[in-house]
Structures are given as structure tokens and as C-alpha cells.
Amino acid sequence: MKLWRRRERDARAKEGAAPAAETVTRLLGRCQICEREQKLTTTEPHLLVLHGYKRPGWGEVVGSCFGVGAQPYEVAFDRLVEYLPVLHNHGAMLQKLIGRLSQKIESLKGFDFPSDEYSERYKLEMDLEATNNQLWHLGKDIARVENRISNWKPSRIRSFEEIAADVRAKKESSAAERYAARSAKEEKIAATKAKQADLAARRHAIVESFRSQFIELAQRGDVVSAHKLYNEMMKKKYSFFNSYPRELGIDSVLEQLGLATPSAYGGYNYRRYV
Numbered sequence: 001m002k003l004w005r006r007r008e009r010d011a012r013a014k015e016g017a018a019p020a021a022e023t024v025t026r027l028l029g030r031c032q033i034c035e036r037e038q039k040l041t042t043t044e045p046h047l048l049v050l051h052g053y054k055r056p057g058w059g060e061v062v063g064s065c066f067g068v069g070a071q072p073y074e075v076a077f078d079r080l081v082e083y084l085p086v087l088h089n090h091g092a093m094l095q096k097l098i099g100r101l102s103q104k105i106e107s108l109k110g111f112d113f114p115s116d117e118y119s120e121r122y123k124l125e126m127d128l129e130a131t132n133n134q135l136w137h138l139g140k141d142i143a144r145v146e147n148r149i150s151n152w153k154p155s156r157i158r159s160f161e162e163i164a165a166d167v168r169a170k171k172e173s174s175a176a177e178r179y180a181a182r183s184a185k186e187e188k189i190a191a192t193k194a195k196q197a198d199l200a201a202r203r204h205a206i207v208e209s210f211r212s213q214f215i216e217l218a219q220r221g222d223v224v225s226a227h228k229l230y231n232e233m234m235k236k237k238y239s240f241f242n243s244y245p246r247e248l249g250i251d252s253v254l255e256q257l258g259l260a261t262p263s264a265y266g267g268y269n270y271r272r273y274v
Helices: 003-015 078-107 116-150 160-220 223-234 251-256
Strands: 023-030 037-041 260-262 268-270
Touching (some): 023 160, 078 116, 160 223, 160 251, 251 268
Antiparallel strands (some): 023 037, 260 268
């Protein structure tokens, strides 16, 4: 316990006053207003501690959330009911300000740049735009508060350990989902590679089969059979030979059989059908 808190507790004990409510780090509740998880006081009813403040540096905190000192949203929504008229009053004030700004801008519309009146009108137009933007965001906030009031359901206040366990469980679940997705992707890639390897092996076997047959027919001088074999090869459904008979690697043999002719640009031209 910090020294200043211990001294305050000892002074209260000497005066016979009740000890100040301590902040417990084990219980957390969601603020009715800002919707953030905040610490709760030890004593019943568990109230939200000071939050939503700033520390400018002169020894005091400045400002606080409207939900400070109220029960968490899990238990009540009374502070939301109190907050709603504050928002509506602020909206009415913004509406009046928009009306005044609009009147001033209208009175300065006859002046052009670079007059002082034009500069003043430009500043007022910027202020009007900013005020309209505030009013738009205020409308969103009012809708949010009304939605939280209408959809409120009581729930149990949870401890820090329970919330931390939920966070861990969500992280572990997300990690498991990512691992499963990664494993499925790796399995799909492995299956695709296996399929590609199988197709490559089948393709190589087909190439070797046709190559050996053409070489044998060329050695025997059987041009007719070679032409029949060539037509069979070129008519093969989805055959890569339809465009690439050069993959046989026997251009001179095909030329000997009358199935290919030398090209003027290098390489060979292959017949489509015989």
C-alpha cells in the first residue's frame, strides 16, 4: 500500500471514521457511459472508480467520465438514463449555435475576397461545419445510449482472472483456427504438387512412348504407319502434342518421315494433320 494511502487510513482510524473504500483489482465492470472495463470498489455495492480524467501536471486530475461512482452496466443502467437528458440539452445548444452562425454568415454574403468581412465569413463557415459535425456525432451518441438502455440485460460481475481467462481462450481459439487453416492450406498445396508430379510422370511416359515408336518406324521406313501414329497423337484429347510436338525431341526423325519442315527463322514447322 502506498504511503499516502496508509497515512490516510491511519488518520481515519484515529478519528474513528470509516475507512475509505479501497480499489480492488480483482473485480472489473463495464462503465455504463464509456463502455470500457474499469476497476470496482471493494465494498458493496461495487461502484466504478475514477476514470476518464487527465493529468495536466499541476498535481490534480482534470475531468472524469460521467459514469464514475455508478454501478457497472452489468448491474444497472440508471446512469445512462441520467445521461440522456444531458445529451439532448447539448444538442439543443448546438442547434441554437448553428442558427446564430447561419445568420451571421448570411449577413456577410455580399462581401468578396480579400476583404475583412470575407475572412470573417470564412471563419464562421468553418465554425459552422465543425458544429454540424459535432451535432452529427452527438446524434450517434444519443442513438448508442438509447440502444444500450433498451437492450440492457443483467449479468454477473466478473473478476480479473475470469476476463483474462476469456481473453486467453479467445486467443487460443484464434490460434487453433489459424493453425487449422494453415494445415489445410499446406495439405492442399501438397495435394496439388502430388497431382502435378503424377501428371508430369504420365506426360513423360507418353512422350517416351511416342518417341520410341517414331524412331522405330523411321528405322523401318514405314511412313504410312508413322503418319497414322502422328494423326493419332495430334487427335488425342487435351494432348499437349497439339501445340508442342517438338517436345518429342526428334525433329530430324519427323523431317525424315515428312511430318516436319525446317523453318526459315530457325527450328521446325510441324504439320497439323497428315
